[in-house]
């Protein structure tokens with residue numbers, strides 16, 4: 001990903017119920033999910049009587065850097081969260097898991113996604129006297145639960161869930177048990193695993209591998225799983241439609257994860273192969289990736305072309321991803337900090353530079369410059385997804401439309417702006433076909449402008465609402481029963 005962003009919410013969540021030292025396993029799981037959020041993190045554990053929490057700004061290794069931290073998180077159940085701050089700002093109060101005390105006892109929650117009716121719900125709750133502690137969309141869920149008259153906490157969760165719209169993968173923890181839910185369209189991945197017979201939940205299956213857990217299946221869209229001894233499954237909403245975020249395959253998930261029933265690595269290779277098929281760079285000498293997120297797509301590209309795969313850019317792993325660091329200035333500085341060109345690989349070579357996507361284009365422009373400085377004879381840029389032209393309202397942090405490199409530009413204008421010798425993007429159909437899945441099961445809104453669900457009121461400034469009802473509303477309906485299409 002050569003682009004970066006500026007508003008939204010992107011996170012990783014993890015939970016496990018039953019094993020000893022649950023919090024230390026949760027910290028390991030969060031380490032594997034670090035790529036999903038690097039600004040803050042936290043863990044809440046349950047000892048069966050009360051909850052214990054540690055949260056902090058920074059990487060998992062910074063926040064949990066002493067065994068004493070784990071000693072203060074006792075119990076055999078724990079949930080965790082890694083967060084990239086976005087619409088809710090990088091305030092300490094916004095760090096998750098959120099923990100509250102309700103009339104029914106203690107409750108904690110970790111959320112991945114973005115609620116598209118959050119502001120409307122918040123206004124309603126505030127009018128009824130609710131006082132919010134954070135600026136995140138996630139907190140409305142806890143307020144809805146706290147106001148519920150449901151007899152059990154499962155009922156209270158269910159009552160809250162049917163009010164929500166947008167993307168939500170959620171893990172709740174109370175001294176009574178754990179509950180896990182996924183929105184009816186299944187925007188964000190959420191998997192169920194097993195560790196010595198105990199249930200484990202994570203945004204991505206790579207978090208199971210690190211603790212030796214086995215992957216069992218995806219949490220189904222619209223499913224609510226409750227754990228308090230047994231694992232009980234039910235559905236709080238039904239939808240025949242799916243809107244899995246295709247950007248998870250393109251960029252965000254780790255290649256060693258399985259999401260939406262498919263291996264990310266395999267799919268990303270196929271994206272690279274499809275790109276080489278659609279847009280070969282016939283006289284190129286070498287194919288190089290923008291490391292690390294494009295390594296797999298570049299491998300796929302080189303397999304389908306005569307050009308050899310090489311590592312012409314080296315990434316410094318000890319600075320955060322530009323994607324993850326809010327603020328344009330920090331991004332600009334981050335490019336030089338993060339990448340260097342390998343002159344011995346690049347000098348006098350015709351280079352294909354493969355990237356998974358272009359959002360702002362800031363990094364890509366600088367990388368092309370770096371390659372030329374290192375002696376590349378020509379630089380042909382190939383992107384393993386279509387141009388990003390529209391904002392995301394479902395949890396991926398894209399900037400305003402006018403900050404998108406492809407906004408208002410055709411491919412040739414974009415090529416000139418980036419400074420490459422040629423530029424080509426994988427087509428929407430080519431991207432969807434490469435997944436091997438039903439094309440209708442994906443959200444592609446940031447590429448196509450075809451939003452699978454209306455943004456009722458996510459608290460966005462007017463300029464960030466999707467432009468035009470034609471594009472936004474035809475595929476959406478909400479039934480009286482809370483069932484969402």
Ligand code: SF4
Pocket residue numbers: 187244245246247248391392393394395396443444445446447
């Ligand atoms: S708009 Fe793009 S990033 Fe957002 S959920 Fe849809 S495909 Fe994913």
